[in-house]
Amino acid sequence: MKDYMIRGTDKERNFRFFGANTKHMVGTACDKHQTTPVVSAALGRTMTGAAMMSRMLKRDSDRVSIIIKGDGPIGGIIVEADGTGNVKGYPYHAQVDIPNKPNGKLDVSGAIGNAVMTVIKDLGLKEPYTGQVAMLSGEIAEDLTFYFATSEQTNSVVILGVLVDVDYSIKEAGGIIIQVLPNAKDEAISALEDKLKSFESLTEYLDEGKSIEDMIGMLLDEVDIMEETEIEFRCDCSRHRMERGLISIGKKELEEIMQEEENIELVCHFCNEKYQFSQDEIREIVKSL
Numbered sequence: 001m002k003d004y005m006i007r008g009t010d011k012e013r014n015f016r017f018f019g020a021n022t023k024h025m026v027g028t029a030c031d032k033h034q035t036t037p038v039v040s041a042a043l044g045r046t047m048t049g050a051a052m053m054s055r056m057l058k059r060d061s062d063r064v065s066i067i068i069k070g071d072g073p074i075g076g077i078i079v080e081a082d083g084t085g086n087v088k089g090y091p092y093h094a095q096v097d098i099p100n101k102p103n104g105k106l107d108v109s110g111a112i113g114n115a116v117m118t119v120i121k122d123l124g125l126k127e128p129y130t131g132q133v134a135m136l137s138g139e140i141a142e143d144l145t146f147y148f149a150t151s152e153q154t155n156s157v158v159i160l161g162v163l164v165d166v167d168y169s170i171k172e173a174g175g176i177i178i179q180v181l182p183n184a185k186d187e188a189i190s191a192l193e194d195k196l197k198s199f200e201s202l203t204e205y206l207d208e209g210k211s212i213e214d215m216i217g218m219l220l221d222e223v224d225i226m227e228e229t230e231i232e233f234r235c236d237c238s239r240h241r242m243e244r245g246l247i248s249i250g251k252k253e254l255e256e257i258m259q260e261e262e263n264i265e266l267v268c269h270f271c272n273e274k275y276q277f278s279q280d281e282i283r284e285i286v287k288s289l
Contacts, residue, residue, distance in 0.1 A: 001021075002024065002230050002232070003020070003021055003022050003023060003024045003025045003230065003231050003232060004020070004021055004228055004229065004230050004231065005018065005019065005020040005021075005051060005052060005055060005085060005228070005229050005230075005231050006018070006019045006020075006212065006213065006216075006225050006227065006228045007019075007055050007225075007226055007227050008223055008224050008225040008226040008227070009181070009223070009224055009226070010188075010220045010221060010222060010223050010224070011221070011222035011223070011224055012185070012188065012221075012222075013181055013183070014180070014181060014183075014184040014185055014188040014189070015178050015179060015180060015181060015184065015188070015192070015220060016178075016179050016181055017176065017177065017178045017179070017216055017220065017223065018052040018053075018055055018056070018176070018177040019052070019174070019175070019176045019177075019212035019213065019215070019216050020048055020051050020052050020174055020175050020176075020212065020231060021173070021174045021206075021211070021212050022044065022047065022048045022051060022173045022174055022175065022231065023170055023171075023172055023173045023174070024232070024233075025047060025048075025051070025087055025173075025231055025232055025233045026040070026043070026044035026047055026048065026162060026170045026173040026233075027169060027170035027173075028232075028233040029043060029044070029047060029088070029089055029090075029233050030043065030044065030168075030170055032233075032271055032272050033090055033091060033094040033272065034094055034095070035091065035094045035095075035168075036094070036095055036096055036097050036168070037106055037164040037168060038074075038096055038097070038098060038106045038107060038108060038111045039074060039091050039093070039094050039095075039096050039111065040162060040164050040168070040170065041106045041108050041162040041164060042074060042077060042091065042108045042111055042112060042140065043077055043079075043089055043090070043091050044162035044170065044173050045108070045139075045140040045141065045160040045161070045162055045175070046066055046068065046077050046079045046089060046140055047079050047081075047087050047089045047233075048160050048162075048173060048174060048175040049066065049079075049140065049141070049144050049158065049160055049175060049177075050064055050065070050066050050079045050080070050081040050087055050089070051081050051085065051087045051175075051231050052175055052177050053066075053081065053119075053177075054081035054082060054083055054085065054087070055083075055085075055227075055229070057082075057083040057121070057123070058083075058123070059083055059123075059124065060082065060083040060084045061082070061083060061124060062082070062083045062121070062122060062123050062124065063080060063081065063082050063083070063121070063122040064080070064081050064119065064120070064121050064122075065078070065079065065080045065081075065118075065119070065120040065121075065122075066078075066079045066117065066118070066119055067079075067117070067118040067119075067120070068112065068115055068116070068117050068118075068135070068140075069115060069116055069118075070112040070113040070114055070115025070116070070135070070138070071113040071114050071115070072110060072111050072112045072113025072114075072115070072138075073093060073096045073098065073111055073113075074091050074092060074093055074096050074111045074112055074113075075091070075092030075093050076091070076092040076115075077089065077090070077091050077092070077112075078090060078269070078270075080270075084229075085229050085230060085231035085232065086231075086232065086233075086234040086236070087231060087232070087233060087234070088233060088234065088235045088236075088270040088271065089270065090269050090270050096111050098110055098111055106164070108138060108139055108140065109137060109138030109139050110138070112135065112138040112140075113138070114135075114138075115134075115135040115138060116132060116133070116134055116135065117132070117133055117134075117135050117143050117144075117147060118130065118131070118132045119131045119132075119147055119151065131147060131150075131151030131152070132151075133146055133147045133150055133151065140160055141158045141159055141160040141175075142158070144156075144158040144160075144177075145157065145158045148179070154179050154180070155179070155180040156177060156178065156179045156180070157176070157177070157178040157179075157192070157196065157219075158175070158176075158177050159175060159176045159177075159199075159202050160174075160175040160202070161173065161174060161175065161201060161202035161203035161206070162203065163203035163204075163206070163207060171203075171207065172203045172206040172207050173203070173206075174202060174203070174206055174212055175202070176202065176212065176215060176216060176219075178192070178216075178219065178220070191221075192219060192220070195218065195219050196219065199215075199218065199219065202215065213225070235268060235270045235271035235273065237268040237270065237271060237273055239275055242266045242268075242275045242277075243277075243285065245266065246264070246266075246277065246282070246285055247285060247288075247289065250289075251286055251289040254282060254285060254286050254289075255286060257282065258279055258282055258283065258286070261279075262278075262279055263276060263277065263278050263279065264276070264277045264282060265277075
């Protein structure tokens with residue numbers, strides 16, 4: 001089954017929700033970057049959060065980016081998603097191996113360390129919208145909850161999960177975002193808070209065979225699913241983009257590179273695709289400048 005995302009509201013319009021099953025998307029990213037389990041969890045949670053946030057955008061061409069920079073061994077994570085459900089991302093350091101928490105869970109917060117999360121929304125305006133928060137937990141879901149509250153003044157519940165199998169493959173991954181609408185009733189908010197107290201691990205529910213829809217139904221009464229869309233890992237890098245990158249270096253620097261290197265290999269950070277440029281091709285680029 002392909003990865004998908006849903007959005008909708010409860011029947012009484014107290015909340016809007018977004019839910020995503022991202023097992024294959026996260027698995028593709030982790031395969032490309034050969035991540036260890038704790039990095040897989042951190043990257044997968046961030047990608048899942050960005051995927052759901054992309055459905056909050058108005059146009060397919062709009063983009064949302066989540067940038068995490070910390071002093072932990074991962075160093076940072078960069079994820080981008082567009083309005084059509086294409087998501088890409090990478091960690092600064094993919095091979096991080098630290099002890100699990102005492103309860104046996106992956107220590108994502110320890111791998112990220114003291115960090116800052118920046119959310120950038122490119123909405124086609126002159127300047128993108130940028131919001132930034134200090135990461136209080138490092139577990140990503142709680143930090144996105146804090147971001148929504150402080151930067152967008154929206155009370156939200158963010159649930160993210162990645163279950164890594166013994167062979168380091170992604171067994172399950174997904175997420176839910178529930179946001180309080182302006183005219184929400186107090187009793188509805190209290191009911192959601194009570195249900196959250198008994199809500200267990202999202203990935204455990206997925207592993208038991210429950211769907212994202214099942215879990216949203218556990219938290220909200222009578223939901224109305226308005227849209228379902230497919231999502232996937234997709235990088236929009238190309239040889240043309242890489243050539244533009246070389247042009248941006250400048251004529252003088254390219255001439256110096258030609259004297260030192262016979263060929264140039266450029267690697268996309270997001271998907272690890274390699275692009276080779278021969279000296280003759282670089283010479284033609286220099287001539288065009």
